[in-house]
Amino acid sequence: MSKLIVHQFPCLSDNYGYLLHDPETGATGAIDTPEVAPILKALEEKGWTLTHILNTHHHFDHAGGNLELKEKTGCTIIGPKGEAPRIPGIDIALGDGDICEFGSRKAQVLEVGGHTLGHIAYYFPQDGIAFVGDTLFALGCGRIFEGTAEQMWGSLQKLMGLPDETVVYCAHEYTQANARFAATIEPANEALQARIKEIDAKRAEGKPTVPTTIGLEKATNPFLRPMSEEVQKTLNLVGAPLVDVFAETRARKDSF
Structure with missing residues (x-):
């Protein structure tokens, strides 16, 4: 089975956009929607058609492009159950322990609140990759805007429990x-x-x-x-x- 392809590109001032592509089925997901133009450009360059948006949390630099991309592509928007009313255009709301169906893959949904209350991460065990939004950064973690230190520490421990070789894609160049x-x-x-x-x-x-x-x-x-x-x-x-x-x-x- 072919591995999922991750295409990474800069958005806004310090965000990263990610396209996740399943060669088996052609499914293509945007991990969050920080900026529409770079996402559309990346799709065109790769020759991929957007089928999904996988939101990690409700902040504008993560969900702000949802509606425009949905209007242009008809994609399915998946996001955190705990923030569903704040995720524009959400179709499927998922919480801790749920499975995210994406092409030929099943991602495990981890609730990793603290930065926002309902923040989630997507872990693809077959491919050894995780998309963690603003919960964990390279040498950092998200600022605690809505949750508590106890909640955030619990979330980080959950991510620490993933295999050491798990490749972690976070949302900012910090x-x-x-x-x-x-x-x-x-x-x-x-x-x-x-x-x-x-x-x-x-x-x-x-x-x-x-x-x-x-x-x-x-x-x-x-x-x-x-x-x-x-x-x-x-x-x-x-x-x-x-x-x-x-x-x-x-x-x-x-x-x-």
């Missing part, structure tokens, strides 16, 4: 800024320091730092490392509950 913050939280992390050099080299050449992997994030992302002794010492929270360490890390990033 990595270089995230790296500067990460270095203040766990400066002696050698894997992190090596990664920062790679990130700076990629950005100097105008290359994306996304996608990442679950394993790489677990080794270097401070938001996934509240169990690290160095992180706890930096935050003066040695032995504290992990959710408290996470919450303090998020609070410091908010004002970094």
Whole structure:
């Protein structure tokens, strides 16, 4: 069976658009709809016909292009059950543990609220890929706009439970800024320091730092490392509950 094809391209100022294509059936999905023109251009360049939109959450830079794309293509819009009234044009609402039917594939839906209350991620186990919206970033996590630190930490733990080799597609190019913050939280992390050099080299050449992997994030992302002794010492929270360490890390990033 052919693997799903992911086509990544820039949208807006720092978003990424993704087209997901199933060669077996021709099904083509837009993961969120940050900007219509680049999505249509990418479809034309690839010679694909949009059949689905897979929304992760309701924010405008993720669902703002839904109605125009649906009008132009007749595609089916899938989105989070917990935010269905706020997802323009939604046809199918899915929640935690549901299965998203896409071409010849079945994606597992993970509820990963915190950034928004009903945020979901799509995990395709056959292909080892996950689309996580604004819950997890390369070396970062989403700002907690609607949920709580407890909810967000639970969501991140859910993603951490995926296989280490899972390729993670997040929605923004925030990595270089995230790296500067990460270095203040766990400066002696050698894997992190090596990664920062790679990130700076990629950005100097105008290359994306996304996608990442679950394993790489677990080794270097401070938001996934509240169990690290160095992180706890930096935050003066040695032995504290992990959710408290996470919450303090998020609070410091908010004002970094």
